[in-house]
Amino acid sequence: MNRLFTSPNLTGWLLASPLALVLAAFLVLPILMIVVVSFWTATEFSIVPAFSFENYDFLFGSPVTYSVFLNTFKYAAITWAVTLVLGFAVAYFLAFHVRSQTWQTALFLLCTIPFWTSNIIRMISWIPFLGRNGIANSTLISWGVIDEPVEWLLFSDFSVILAFVHLYTLFMVVPIFNTMMRIDRSLLEAANDAGASGFQTLVSVILPLTKPGIMIGSIFVITLVMGDFITVRFMSGSQAANVGRLISNDIALLQYPSAAATAVVLLATVLITIGLMLRLVDIRKEL
C-alpha cells in the first residue's frame, strides 16, 4: 500500500483510471467508430463495412452542405456576439457593482439556476411569447407599434438565436465573472489615481484581465451552438438547417455512414475553431 502511494505515476494512474476508462469507452472509441463508419456504405436497411469515399464525395459535392455550414457559422457568430456583450455586462454588474457578498452570491445563483433545469422546457416556454397570437404580438398591437401580428417572431432565425442566447448566456457569465473576481481591486484604484476615466479603465485594465474568462465562455458558446441540432429544429419549426440537423436527419433515415461523414467534418471544424482559440488561453490556470 505504502509503496503504491509513494510512486507518483502509479498513484496518479490508479486514481485517474476510472476517468480514463470512461472517456476511452464512451468518447474516444465512439469517435473512432464514427470515423470508421464514415467510410462504410448503407443499403436501405443496414450499414455495410467498406472503404469508400462515397459519403465524403456526396457531402462535398452537394451545394446544400456549404450553405448549411455557412448557416451554422452564422448562428454561432451572432449568438457569440450577443452572449458576449450581455454576459460581460451581467458579470461586470455582479463583480464590480454589487457590494455585499450575500447579494453577490444570491444574484449569481439566480443567474445559474436555469442551467440546472431542462433546456427543452425552456425552449417550449417561448411558444406563448412568440406565437402569432402570443404575448409579444398582442403587446405590440396594443401599443400601436404594429397593426397586425408579425410572423417572424416564432419559427425563424430570430427565434433560434433568441433561444440560443436564452440557453447559453450563462456559459459566458460564469467564467467572465470568475476572472473578474480575481482582478486585484487596487489596480482599478491605481487606474483611477492615474487619471483614467471609467471607460478607459474598462478598456485598458478590466478587459485585458478578463480575456481568459471571455475565451472560455466563447469556447463553450461556440461549440454548443455549432453542435446543436435540437434548438434549431424546434425553434425554427424545422424550417432552418444547421450541420447538427443534417446529421440527425440522416440518422432518422438510418443513413448512418452519411451521418458519420458529416459528423467527422463537423468535429474537424469545431476542433480547428477551438484549437485556434485555445492558443490564446490556458484553461487550467484560470480555475
Next chain:
Amino acid sequence: MEPRPRSFYILAAIFGLFLLFLYGPTITIAILSFQGPTGGLTFPMRGTSLHWFRDLFKQQAVGDIWGAFGRSAVLGLMVMATTVVVSVMGGLAFRKRFAGSKLLFQLVVASLVIPSILVSLGVGLIFSQAGLPIHWASSGFGAQLTWTLPFGLLIMFAVFNRFDPAYEEAARDQGASAWQTVRHVVLPIIAPSLIGVALFGFTLSYDEFARTLLTSGSHNTLPLEIYGMTTNVTTPVIFALGTLTTVFSLLVIAVFLLTVWAMGRRRASAGSDAGKGV
C-alpha cells in the same frame, strides 16, 4: 460609501431585464398550465383549473411519462454517484503530474467541446455493431458521463487549486497514512464542493437530451418523452408537465444548496474538533 455611479443604474437595469428574460418564459408557462379545460397554448386564460395536471395521470393523454420520470430519476442518481466518485479520484490524481496527465486533461476538455450528437451517434453505433443491448442504464449512462465528468473534474480543479496542503502535511507529521489523510482530512474539507459536483451530476443527467437520444434504447427518459410530446401534443398539458418537472428540478437544486449552507453553518458553529479524537 461612495455614491453609485451612473453606470450602476444602467447595468442594474440590464441585469434586471436579463433576469426577466431568463425566468419570464418559465413563469409564463407555469401560469398557463393552470388554463381552464378549453384554454389554448397562449393567453388569454379561459378560466383556471387543474385540468391539465390531472391529464398527466391519464395514460392516453400523455403516454408513459411516469415511467420516463422514474427512469430519468434513477439514471440521474446513477450518474450523480459515479460523477462524484470519479471526479474526486480524478481531482486527486491531477494534483500531481503523472505520465499522460496532459493527454488525459486534453481528453476531458475534448469531452466538453465535442458536439453531443457525436457521442450519441458513436456510442449507439458501437453498441449496435457489437450486438450489445442499447439501454438507458448502459449506453445512455456512459454517454451522459462524458458530459457530467468534465464539469465534476473542473470543479475539483477549482477546489484543489485553493486547497492548503499544510493540512495534509500536518496529518502526515502526526503519522497518518496516505489513506487516513484523504479520509479524515481532505474529504471532510472538500465535502461542500462534493455536494456541488453531485448537483451537476444529477441535474445535467436528468435534463440531458442529445446524448441520450440514440443511446436510451426502447425506453425513453423524461426529456426524450417531453420532446416527443412537442410534435404531437398541442394542449397546455405539455405546460403542466414542463411546470411539474421544473418544480422538481428547483426542489432538487434547493435541497443541494440548503445542504451546502447547513454544512457551512455547522462548521462555523462547531469550531475546531482538535483533541476530540475524531
